[in-house]
Amino acid sequence: QSALTQPPSASGSPGQSVTIACAGTSSDVGRYNYVSWYQQHPGKAPKLLIYEVSQRPSGVPDRFSGSKSGNTASLTVSGLQADDEGDYYCSSYAGSSNFAVFGGGTKLTVL
Amino acid sequence: QPQLQESGPGLVKPSETLSLTCTVSGGSISSSNYYWGWIRQPPGKGLEWIGNIYYSGSSFYNPSLEGRVTISVDTSKNQFSLRVSSVTAADTALYYCARWDYASENYYSFDSWGQGTLVTVSS
Numbered sequence: 001q002s003a004l005t006q007p008p009s010a011s012g013s014p015g016q017s018v019t020i021a022c023a024g025t026s027s028d029v030g031r032y033n034y035v036s037w038y039q040q041h042p043g044k045a046p047k048l049l050i051y052e053v054s055q056r057p058s059g060v061p062d063r064f065s066g067s068k069s070g071n072t073a074s075l076t077v078s079g080l081q082a083d084d085e086g087d088y089y090c091s092s093y094a095g096s097s098n099f100a101v102f103g104g105g106t107k108l109t110v111l
Numbered sequence: 112q113p114q115l116q117e118s119g120p121g122l123v124k125p126s127e128t129l130s131l132t133c134t135v136s137g138g139s140i141s142s143s144n145y146y147w148g149w150i151r152q153p154p155g156k157g158l159e160w161i162g163n164i165y166y167s168g169s170s171f172y173n174p175s176l177e178g179r180v181t182i183s184v185d186t187s188k189n190q191f192s193l194r195v196s197s198v199t200a201a202d203t204a205l206y207y208c209a210r211w212d213y214a215s216e217n218y219y220s221f222d223s224w225g226q227g228t229l230v231t232v233s234s
Contacts, residue, residue: 034219038158045207045227046158051220058216089158093219096171099148099211100160100221 003028003101004090011109012080020106022073022090028101030071034093037066037075040105041086049088050075077108085110113138115208115225123202123232129195133208133225140189141166146211147191148221149182151204159204163211164191198232205229 005023012018022029022037029035035053038046048057050066053073063078073092077084090103119131133147140147149161162172164182172180176195184191195202206228209221216222 032219036220038221045224046221047224048217048220048222051212051217051222055217057222091158091160091220097174098160099146099163099171099219100150102158102160105157 003094004092004103006088006090006103006106008104009107009109011111012077013111014080014082016080017076017078018080018108019074019076020088020090020108022075022092022103024071024073024092024101026071028092028094028098029068029073032093033068035066035068035073036091036100037064037073038089038091039084039086040089046089080110082110084108112223113210115210115223117206117208117225117228119228119230121229121231123198123230124234125199125232126197129193129198129202129230129232131193131206131208131228131230133191133193135189135191135210138210140184140191141186144213144215146213147184148209148211149193150207150209150221151202152207152227153201153204161193161195161206165213200232203230203232 037050040046053068054066087105114136146163148163164170181194208225210223
C-alpha cells in the first residue's frame with residue numbers, strides 16, 4: 001500500500017482541464033511544502049513536472065499547475081492534449097528518514 | 112542536466128544479493144547541491160523510494176527496506192551503487208537511479224532520471 005493516495009484513473013477530453021488529488025498525512029504532505037509530481041509515459045522514466053507544491057522546472061508548460069490544502073495536494077492539467085496521456089505520480093518529502101513517499105499513480109486518459 | 116545510466120545483472124537468484132551501479136555523466140557526483148537516489152517500480156505498479164546518498168557517503172534508506180539495502184558512492188568514478196540482500200520475487204522491479212535536488216533549482220525532487228534497468232528475481 002502506497003503512503004500517498006491517488007485515484008487510479010482520471011480522464012478528460014482535449015482542451016478540457018483535469019485535476020488529480022494526492023492525499024497524505026500531517027507527517028508528509030501536511031507538514032512539508034515539498035510535494036512533487038512526475039509524469040511517466042509507457043516504457044519511459046518518470047519526468048519531473050512540479051516541485052515545491054507549485055513550482056515548474058524549466059521547460060514544463062504552464063498548463064501544468066500544482067497546489068496544496070492541508071494534507072492533500074493536487075495537480076491540474078489544463079488544455080488537455082493527446083500527449084498528456086500517461087501515469088502521474090505525486091511524492092512528498094517526509095523527513096530525513098523518508099526522502100520521498102510516493103502515491104500509487106493515476107492513469108490519465110485523454111478521450 | 113546530467114545523464115544517468117544504470118548497469119548490472121538482469122537476473123538474480125532468490126536469497127542472493129542484487130547489485131546495480133549508476134554512472135553519472137555530464138555533471139559531478141561531488142556537487143554539494145544534490146543527493147543521488149534509487150527508486151524501483153515493480154511491473155505494472157507504482158514507484159517506491161529505496162534510498163539516497165550524498166557524495167560524502169551519508170545515506171538514508173526507506174524504513175521498509177532498511178537492513179537489506181546498502182548504497183555506496185565512488186566519487187573517483189562518478190558512480191553510486193545499490194546492493195539489496197536476501198532478495199525474493201517481491202524485489203523484481205525496474206530499478207531507476209536519479210538525482211535528488213537538495214539545494215539548487217528543483218528543491219527536494221528527483222529532477223534527472225536514468226532510463227531504468229529491469230531486475231528479475233528467479234531461480
